[in-house]
Amino acid sequence: MKKQLLLDYLPIAHELNKGHGVLWSNGDSWKEMRRFALTNLRDFGMGKRACEDKIIEECDYLIEVFKKHKGEAFDTTQSVNYAVSNIICSIVYGNRFDYHDPRFTSMVDTTNKRIQLSGSPSIQMYNFFPWIFQWVGNRREIHKITTFNKQQNLELFSHLKETLNPQMCRGFADAFLAKKQNLEESEVTNSYFHDDNLMETVLNLFAAGTDTTATTLRWALLLMAKYPKIQDQVHEEVNRVIGSRQVQVEDRRNMPFTDAVIHETQRLANIVPMALPHKASQDVTFQGYFIKKGTTVYPLLTSVLYDESEWEKPNTFHPAHFLDKDGKFVKRDAFMPFSAGRRICLGEGLARMELFIFFTTIMQRFRFTPPPGVSEDDLDLTPRVGFTLNPSPHELCAVSCE
C-alpha cells in the first residue's frame, strides 16, 4: 500500500477530459488551477468558521424538507444533493440557491446524471478503447448534458461579470474573473486564466463537491436504518455531548463513536472505487511489475479500503475499525477514500466538515427506519453502477426525535 504512494500520477485524456480545469488536466495548467482553487476556496471559507456557518444554515433548510414528510417514507436523493450542492455553490458563485429554483435543481440533477452515465459499462469501454466505442449512445447523452451545464454556467458568469467588483469578490468565480481582468490589463497573453479554464474548473468543483459528499451522507442514513443498534449508539453520544444545542466542528473530538461511524461509512461505501485515471509520469517498478512512463494507471481504492490484511472485517459495517479498546478514535493508514499523493482530493477538508455537521445535525433531529413492511434485513446495500457508487434506489422514514 505504501509503495503505491511513490507513484507520481498524472491524469490521462478521458471521455470527460477537455484538458482544462483542475480535475481533468495536467502539467502547468493543472498546477496553476489547483493552487488558485485551493487558495481561493480557503479564502471563501473552506475549512473555516465561515464555512461551518454556511453548513449549519443549510442544515436548517434540509431539516425542514425532512420534517415535511412527517415520518413517511421518502427518497433522500434530491434534498440531500441540493443541500450539499449549496455549500460548494456558496463558495464558487457566492450564493446558495432555493431548492425550488429550476436553474439550480436542473444543474444538480443533470450533473448527477452525467456522473452516473460516465461510470456506465459502455463509457468505461470507450475510455479503454476509444477508437472502437466512439459511437456509444451514452457519450452523446453526456455531451448533451455537458453542453446544457455549460450554457447554464455561461448565464451565471455573465451576471457575475456584470456585477463584478474586484475589491469585493463574492466567491471563487469572481476571484478568477478579477485575476483574468488584472492579467489582461497588464497585457499578459499566455496565462491559464482564460474562459475555458474558468468553465472547466467551476464544472469540476460543482460536480466533485456535490455528488461525492451527498452520496456518502445518503449511505450513512441508509446504514443507520439498517443497523439500528449502531444508530442508538450515535443518538446516545449526540444527546450526551451536544444535547439540543447547535453542533460545532469542535464537537468531533468529543464524539469518537460518531466520527468512527462516518469513517466506516466512507470506507465501506467506497464511493470512488477507481479514483481518477492517471498516467505514470516516469518508468517505475511496482510490486515486481514494470510500468512504463505514460502508461494509464487506475489506482483501485477498493484494494486498500477492503484490504483483508488491514481491516478485521473488510466486508462488514464495523465502526470499531476506528476505535481502540477504550472507545477512543484511531486513525488508520488504509483509510484512503480521498486517494493519496499529489492529486489527493482537493476538497477533503471541506467534505469532512460537511459530513460531520450534516450527519450529526440530522441525527440530533431524526431516527431513520425502513419504510413500513420493509425489514432492516431487506435494506439492500448493493451499490448502483456509476462513476461514483451510490446506494440503489430506496426510501427511508425520518422520524422526528423532538
Ligand code: HEM
Ligand atoms: C466524501 C467526499 C469526497 C470524496 C470521497 C472525494 C474523493 C476524491 C477522489 C478519490 C479524488 C481523486 C484523487 C486522485 O486523482 O487520485 C478526488 C479528486 C478531487 N476532488 Fe474530491 N472527494 C470528495 C469531496 C470533494 C469536495 C467537497 C470537493 C470540492 C471542493 C472535491 C474536489 C475534488 C477535486 C477538484 C479533485 C481533483 C484534484 C486534482 O486532480 O488535483 N472533492 N476526490
